[in-house]
Amino acid sequence: MDRTQTKSQAHLRSRLSAFGTVTHRIYRFYADGFRSMTVGRKLWLLIIIKLFILFFIFKLFFFPDILSRDYDTDAQRAEAVRESLLNR
């Protein structure tokens, strides 16, 4: 029993270690890639500015999902749309 347990623990340890290595390699892959970027840095800056404007200004202040904001349940949303469509 003990031997089986030790074996499975060793197996788990080796799996975890392999997972750690793969994760580390993926991390290094992206970290080195980002570090060696030239024009990419400017692009990332633009992308971040763009995403900030889109999600933190436009979405937050100007583009609410109207039905989700104004009604709590799908039944209420359906009722609101039905009323709106029948009164246009």
Add this chain to the structure above:
Amino acid sequence: MDDLMTVVDWSRWQFALTAMYHWLFVPLTLGLSVIVGIMETIYFRTRSEKWLQITKFWMTLFGINFAMGVATGIILEFEFGTNWSNYSWFVGDIFGAPLAIEGLLAFFMEATFIAVMFFGWKKVSPGFHLASTWLTALGASISALWILIANAWMQYPVGMEFDPAQMRNVMDNFWDVVLSPVAINKFFHAVFDGWVVGAVFVCGVSAWFLMKNKRREFALDSIRIAGWTGLAGIVLTLWTGDGSAVQVARVQPMKLAAMEGLYNGKVGQEIVGFGLLDPSKTLNDGKDPFLFDISIPYGLSILANHDANTFVPGINDLIEGISLTPEGDTIRTESYAERIAIGKRAHEALRDFDRAMTDGDTAAMAEARARLKEDYRYFGYGYLDSPEEAIPPVGMTFYSFHIMVLAGGYLLLFFILAVISSARGGRLWERKWWQWVAILTIPVVWICSEAGWVTAEVGRQPWIIEGLMPARAAISAISASTVQLTFWMFAAVFTALLVAEVTIMINQIRRGPENH
């Protein structure tokens, strides 16, 4: 009503602005990814440094364009939730499912393999790198597929049943939606158009290098690949465009009539090659719709039905109920006045269903539901007061269609000459005037591509979903001033970002292929 129409018009302009901005980047991503894939394949097979340099240069420009386009499509989804909330709810999972698949694919496939493309040159094997480049190209096309499926459904709604309790169209056949002939044609038409855009971009930038007497070999090698890609792309775009015309004649005949400024159709209908519409023309005034036109005999009958001796209905014919079957046969169907009456009957059935649901009367609900199902195909017509309201803006549809066709014809000629010249040592490419032609073709290809979308979207007005929902029913109860404000905010932000991004692109091109 006036305020409602102001909100509708501003919301449509806003959607057009954001969609057209988004479409500046998408076709170049689709096309450049394929061209870069071909270039890297040549490098993989030859292991030549020259091809590695060529691949890396165009890959960098691909990356810049990709970054420029990131998230520009998300704005459209914001607009669905805010400006078009009735529509968003009404389409239910039919629109949501393809968009969700697109989001997941775009994120996992493109994001993963693009990272390998740019960061993996010395980290993964050449074979894996090449596979990543092609998978990025494939991922971009698959993303486009799901968006175009959603768009095609709006033009030709199939594979669903309307549930009045949920007030949603519920998908009852996924494959009918995905394999809709309109969707398939639209997908290939858009993807091949992307190849053409990418190829013109490569030819134009390469011509600039030749004009500056720089990197001659690099430029001619790039042109060779782009020339063939562009020629294949434009031939396939014309072929799928022909398929689209046949589809439009069957499922959106009013759009085809508007595309041609055709009021009264006939057997052996000519096609207008070039024309100037009379802006004072109104329905049934008996006036010639054109101030001037050059037409090709039998052209429209051939385009719509692949048969010179067939009938193509005009706007007046369609209003009277004369149309085409899916097989292309002429039939008499409901006139637009009858459709409006049927649509209003469908509204009445929905109203009865609503009352029965409030009263908890299940028998009355079932009866109203059955009546609604019977008349649902013309539900959208119930919002119209007269048949004239079902006519799209003829001028904009006609001119955008003809700009697209004329530009497409020019692009075919351009690529034939580009390919012949590069096969004969590239002598034409040494001529200054031709280099200018190639550079000036860059804006032409974008105008052509955008004009195609204007034709497709303006030509289907007033419908947001063909026959089922006009734009004015789809709109949310919001104020016009909010939409006007966000329209100008978008315009200002997009212009600033576009200037910044194009500047980066131009600077990178100026640096040349040695610095990548």
